[in-house]
Amino acid sequence: MGNKELFAEMEQSIVNYDKDEAVRLAKMALQKGIDPAVAINEGFVKGIQAVGDLFGEGEIFLPELVMGAEAMAAATDILGEAIKKSGGKAKYLAKGIAGTVQGDIHEIGIRLVTTFLIANGFDITFLGTDVSTSLFVDKAKELKPDIILLSALLTTTMPNQKEVIDSLKEAGIRESVKVIVGGAPISQDWADQIGADGYGWNAPAAVEVVKKLMGI
Amino acid sequence: MIKLEERRASIQPIKSKLKLSTLDDEEIKKINQAARDILEEVGVFFPSEKALKIFADAKARVDFDKKLVKIPGHMVTEYLKKASGRYTLAGRRPELDAKIGSNEGTYFYCSGEAPNVVDLETGARRRAVKSDVENMAKIADYFPIVSLVWPTVSSGDKGETAPIHGVEACFNSTEKHVQTESVMDEISAKYTIEMASVIAGGRDKLRERPIYSLLLCGVAPLSQDKGGIESALVFAEAGLPIGFMSMPTMGLTAPPYQAADLAIGLAEVLSGCVLIQIAYPGTPLFISIMPAIIDPRSGDYFFGSSFSQITSTAAVQLAHSNGLPITTQFSFGGSAFKLNSWQMGIENVYGHLLSVMAGADMSFGPSGMIEAVTLLDMARILFDREIFQAIDIITKGVEVSDRTLAFDMIREVGPRGMFLGQKRTAEELPKLWPPSILFEKSKVVGEKYRNAEEVAREAIDWVLKNHHPAPLDEKVQQELRRIVAAADRDENLKRELKGRK
Numbered sequence: 001m002g003n004k005e006l007f008a009e010m011e012q013s014i015v016n017y018d019k020d021e022a023v024r025l026a027k028m029a030l031q032k033g034i035d036p037a038v039a040i041n042e043g044f045v046k047g048i049q050a051v052g053d054l055f056g057e058g059e060i061f062l063p064e065l066v067m068g069a070e071a072m073a074a075a076t077d078i079l080g081e082a083i084k085k086s087g088g089k090a091k092y093l094a095k096g097i098a099g100t101v102q103g104d105i106h107e108i109g110i111r112l113v114t115t116f117l118i119a120n121g122f123d124i125t126f127l128g129t130d131v132s133t134s135l136f137v138d139k140a141k142e143l144k145p146d147i148i149l150l151s152a153l154l155t156t157t158m159p160n161q162k163e164v165i166d167s168l169k170e171a172g173i174r175e176s177v178k179v180i181v182g183g184a185p186i187s188q189d190w191a192d193q194i195g196a197d198g199y200g201w202n203a204p205a206a207v208e209v210v211k212k213l214m215g216i
Numbered sequence: 217m218i219k220l221e222e223r224r225a226s227i228q229p230i231k232s233k234l235k236l237s238t239l240d241d242e243e244i245k246k247i248n249q250a251a252r253d254i255l256e257e258v259g260v261f262f263p264s265e266k267a268l269k270i271f272a273d274a275k276a277r278v279d280f281d282k283k284l285v286k287i288p289g290h291m292v293t294e295y296l297k298k299a300s301g302r303y304t305l306a307g308r309r310p311e312l313d314a315k316i317g318s319n320e321g322t323y324f325y326c327s328g329e330a331p332n333v334v335d336l337e338t339g340a341r342r343r344a345v346k347s348d349v350e351n352m353a354k355i356a357d358y359f360p361i362v363s364l365v366w367p368t369v370s371s372g373d374k375g376e377t378a379p380i381h382g383v384e385a386c387f388n389s390t391e392k393h394v395q396t397e398s399v400m401d402e403i404s405a406k407y408t409i410e411m412a413s414v415i416a417g418g419r420d421k422l423r424e425r426p427i428y429s430l431l432l433c434g435v436a437p438l439s440q441d442k443g444g445i446e447s448a449l450v451f452a453e454a455g456l457p458i459g460f461m462s463m464p465t466m467g468l469t470a471p472p473y474q475a476a477d478l479a480i481g482l483a484e485v486l487s488g489c490v491l492i493q494i495a496y497p498g499t500p501l502f503i504s505i506m507p508a509i510i511d512p513r514s515g516d517y518f519f520g521s522s523f524s525q526i527t528s529t530a531a532v533q534l535a536h537s538n539g540l541p542i543t544t545q546f547s548f549g550g551s552a553f554k555l556n557s558w559q560m561g562i563e564n565v566y567g568h569l570l571s572v573m574a575g576a577d578m579s580f581g582p583s584g585m586i587e588a589v590t591l592l593d594m595a596r597i598l599f600d601r602e603i604f605q606a607i608d609i610i611t612k613g614v615e616v617s618d619r620t621l622a623f624d625m626i627r628e629v630g631p632r633g634m635f636l637g638q639k640r641t642a643e644e645l646p647k648l649w650p651p652s653i654l655f656e657k658s659k660v661v662g663e664k665y666r667n668a669e670e671v672a673r674e675a676i677d678w679v680l681k682n683h684h685p686a687p688l689d690e691k692v693q694q695e696l697r698r699i700v701a702a703a704d705r706d707e708n709l710k711r712e713l714k715g716r717k
Contacts, residue, residue, distance in 0.1 A: 058513065061512035062467075062515055105435055105439070155370040155372070156398070156713050159376070185331035190343070203514060204513075204514050
């Protein structure tokens with residue numbers, strides 16, 4: 001199979017929400033010695049963009065978006081490691097880390113936000129739930145993201161969003177990253193009060209906020 | 217118009233003459249079995265070593281590494297039998313007792329717990345503070361349609377101990393039963409139960425007449441919250457009633473089918489019920505299953521769907537088939553993102569009507585909640601009251617008796633006559649035109665009725681100025697303040713709430 005056909009099949013595997021096929025094709029690309037960054041940019045990213053476009057037009061809905069994003073994530077997991085080793089760079093719009101703050105195990109909302117962002121061409125690492133402030137800061141230092149997304153669903157865990165922002169300041173890296181907050185009890189006022197850069201009241205809104213902050 | 221006069225608190229459940237059964241016996245059996253299969257084969261996540269040990273000692277299948285509990289069907293049956301399904305959620309006076317499981321009708325909550333409020337003076341949205349909790353509890357105390365009171369909003373000015381301040385604010389501002397949904401750790405549970413026992417006159421008296429209870433919401437699908445579960449164990453130890461709530465969302469945290477939504481929600485709440493009955497057999501319990509859907513375009517949680525409403529009524533039958541009372545219907549919060557829109561009215565009318573007809577023991581209700589329970593507009597409770605008044609009238613059906621057939625009146629007035637001048641008409645007609653904020657006569661030329669929002673706000677202003685819930689004894693109030701101050705200083709509590717040990 002030539003590279004052109006392979007890239008077309010990669011794109012199609014995402015459009016078909018076929019995680020297993022996406023993984024198979026990602027591995028095939030590595031076996032063929034194709035630059036993993038090129039495989040992502042020419043194949044899989046085109047697929048997730050197509051999925052995102054269909055979603056935006058109302059032709060498909062969230063379940064398809066999630067399946068497309070999962071297929072994308074499975075492929076980029078395989079290729080991402082190879083990219084790191086080769087020093088290449090996939091063409092993402094921006095890089096981010098996301099998670100629910102310490103003491104809070106709710107994750108559905110932040111997962112949706114992550115899915116929307118991946119579907120829109122962002123590289124997002126999901127850290128999970130009950131993520132300690134120190135882990136957010138450590139990952140920010142390690143991965144050097146452009147954005148950090150903090151979710152809190154309880155009024156009692158909201159203060160930990162502020163704690164993360166304050167800790168980023170103490171670590172001297174606050175200015176290098178945009179912090180976006182969200183969750184049911186969160187509001188724009190709260191975001192302003194704690195010094196966040198943005199507030200997304202639902203997943204689509206979060207994407208728009210991120211794009212605006214990134215100048216996209 | 218509505219008549220505002222100072223009066224002592226009273227409660228008025230709604231008992232329906234009309235009956236609704238959404239499921240037949242076979243369907244109830246299937247869903248019950250499905251819930252038990254889920255408990256036995258899929259299991260529930262319990263991130264609490266205490267809870268895992270309780271289950272393990274009782275011979276449930278426990279994976280301590282995965283924090284997963286699988287409960288065999290026979291255990292569910294055995295332990296549910298121990299639960300008390302008939303008990304009192306006590307007010308400060310017996311007249312304010314909600315007699316759960318005694319077929320008195322559906323008791324309504326003024327619940328919440330929203331983070332934001334519409335400011336009474338400015339009309340602007342702002343973060344809620346403790347005085348908002350006090351005000352809303354006072355309003356809830358005034359209106360008989362409210363039987364059970366939560367902190368309606370979060371005491372945003374009190375930091376980590378906001379839930380404890382919220383409970384104190386309610387204890388001071390209403391004589392009605394107080395329940396919390398936000399005391400979700402052991403230490404806060406102990407502080408608030410201490411307050412309740414001071415008011416009751418001691419632990420034994422509190423157990424006899426529980427003026428305080430807990431509703432614990434799990435994390436769908438099939439997960440419990442560590443702090444919440446450990447708080448529930450403290451409440452159970454004190455003999456206080458506990459409710460377990462699940463919020464399975466079709467297509468998100470439950471399969472995209474109503475029956476599966478019920479099964480998975482039932483499994484989640486029964487897991488909590490079984491835990492409590494193992495640890496403290498005989499604890500009064502109730503459940504709550506709140507089905508919902510999402511907007512498939514955005515993932516937004518959608519309260520007001522017709523699918524949710526009818527599925528919620530099926531949950532009533534499931535609860536009762538397990539010998540458990542149920543709290544139902546949360547659509548009072550509405551999905552509408554516009555204050556006082558007709559959409560909100562529609563969602564709340566039919567949702568609660570169905571609940572009352574289904575025989576729900578309790579229901580979330582007149583609380584002034586808007587925007588999926590994130591915003592309190594206090595005056596909105598008057599609109600909620602309109603809805604419940606309508607439901608009360610509708611569910612009483614038609615009274616058929618010699619008196620109401622009124623043959624003697626018909627014979628007396630005769631053909632082409634008028635009933636208006638009859639003495640019995642003078643007595644009965646006002647009952648057909650119940651007090652309403654919607655039909656206040658306007659003094660403005662060309663305007664038939666006053667703006668109902670203005671009428672509602674005036675009513676709320678009046679209640680806040682003129683209604684005085686019976687205060688707690690000054691010594692009791694002092695003791696509550698001491699307990700809350702101790703909680704504010706408690707470093708262990710702060711660490712617990714921040715998620716750190």
